[in-house]
Amino acid sequence: MTxxxxxxxPTDAGATGEILHTRLEEASPGQGLYSGAQAIAFCGQMIGRDWVRVAEHDGAVQGFLAREQGYIHxxxxxxxxxxxGIGRRLIEDARRTRDQLRLRVLSANTGARRFYTRLGFAETDRxxxxxxxxxxxxxxxxWRREAT
Structure with a gap:
């Protein structure tokens, strides 16, 4: 998928909020961390701060990365x-303007942990x-850019 x-x-808040809400529900079933409306509002705030880049395919948002300076929220x-390959492309896009990126992942999210390790991120703390x-x-x- 390209x-x-x-x-x-601003009009992407609905799509990004829906993605966020769906994924949080999958990761923490029944915990109700955010309602759908709260997830949309939260994404709208991040978009308003110019933190968000989206991956779009055939006119639909397929993913997003929210970054404040070198911290991936x-x-x-x-x-x-x-x-x-969309997640990888979003990370590569973030790397274009930064020499260092930081983030946090829930310990139970083994898929994300493998993903970031494959992309050269190293564990810093728990x-x-x-x-x-x-x-x-x-x-x-x-992740830190290697000196050339």
Whole structure:
């Protein structure tokens, strides 16, 4: 799947919020971290801060990455978009302007942990969940551009 990576527009809040809500529900069934409306509002705030880049295919948002400077707040893909290289392309896009990227992943999210490790991110620390919205153990990761 070939996707166009572009800056998010305010009108993308609905699609990105739906992706976020769907993925959070899959990751934490029954926890109800955010309602659909809250996820859309949250994505709208990130878009308003110019943090979000989306991957679009055939006019539909297939994924998004929200980044503030070198910190990745969110990377989520639409159901069916995993394995198509979209996540990798969003990370590559973020790397174009940064020498270092940091993020946190829930410890239980083994798929994401493998994904970031494959892309050269290294574990930096572990948390007990006190500092995240989910109150679940997490792991910090960092990528640094190699000196040339």
């Amino acid at each position: 996707a166009l990576i572009r800056p998010a527009r 969110a990377l989520y893909l639409a159901p069916g978009a995993c394995g198509a 948390g007990d969940g006190r500092d995240n919205d989910e109150n679940l153990p997490d792991i910090g990761y960092e």
